[in-house]
Amino acid sequence: MINEILAFNEKFVAEQGYEKFATSKYPDKKIAIVTCMDTRLVELLPAALGFRNGDVKVIKNAGATIVNPFDSTMRSILVAVYELGVNEIMVIGHTGCGVQGMDAKEMLHTMKERGVSEEHITLMKHCGINLEEWLHGFEDTDAAIHETVDLIANHPLMPPEGVSVKGFIMDSYTGALRPLS
Numbered sequence: 085m086i087n088e089i090l091a092f093n094e095k096f097v098a099e100q101g102y103e104k105f106a107t108s109k110y111p112d113k114k115i116a117i118v119t120c121m122d123t124r125l126v127e128l129l130p131a132a133l134g135f136r137n138g139d140v141k142v143i144k145n146a147g148a149t150i151v152n153p154f155d156s157t158m159r160s161i162l163v164a165v166y167e168l169g170v171n172e173i174m175v176i177g178h179t180g181c182g183v184q185g186m187d188a189k190e191m192l193h194t195m196k197e198r199g200v201s202e203e204h205i206t207l208m209k210h211c212g213i214n215l216e217e218w219l220h221g222f223e224d225t226d227a228a229i230h231e232t233v234d235l236i237a238n239h240p241l242m243p244p245e246g247v248s249v250k251g252f253i254m255d256s257y258t259g260a261l262r263p264l265s
Contacts, residue, residue, distance in 0.1 A: 107138030109168065116141040116164040118157060118232065119176040120148040120183070124256045129176065132259025141170060147183030148175055149232045151218060153239060162241055171247055173236060176261070177229040178254040184228075186221025225253060230264055 096102065113135070119125060121144040130136070143160045150157050164170040192205065192215060208215055222228035233251040236242065251264040 105137045111141050113139045114169050115172045116170045117174045118143045118148055120178055128259050148177045149228050150235050173249045175229050175232050175251045176254050177225045178256045180256050181225055183221040184225055188216040188219035191219050
């Protein structure tokens with residue numbers, strides 16, 4: 085599959101397909117969106133919200149949640165705010181998320197079945213990483229998105245004023261967006 089992607093890319097560049105996507109690194113609408121990496125949202129989310137290339141910064145991860153206040157998602161948000169002029173942040177979860185109900189013990193079992201040694205798992209534990217907590221999903225999407233919104237809005241490195249942070253749930257099929265209260 086990677087070779088097919090590379091062949092497509094070579095043709096795309098040769099035919100100058102990139103020209104219609106040209107923009108700057110600064111988001112025109114000054115919005116950052118934290119959302120899930122779910123494949124259903126790749127084209128649906130920007131289409132349903134009317135965003136085009138260059139409009140927004142999109143930060144994706146599993147579940148649209150922040151598991152640590154100093155993880156790469158929070159770092160990306162801070163870069164968006166302080167370096168790229170973002171003043172609004174939308175945290176968008178979605179229906180039928182694969183992280184909802186995810187079981188860390190099952191994932192660890194699958195890791196072992198796929199060849200990850202007990203030694204490496206133990207090493208993570210000795211490094212202070214609680215794998216069951218780190219790999220655990222969430223039970224309630226609304227609650228998980230509320231928690232992430234709260235973490236971003238009250239993060240010690242966020243400016244006390246001037247940045248709006250709001251949470252939403254998107255229907256993975258229709259693209260309908262429901263604001264969280």
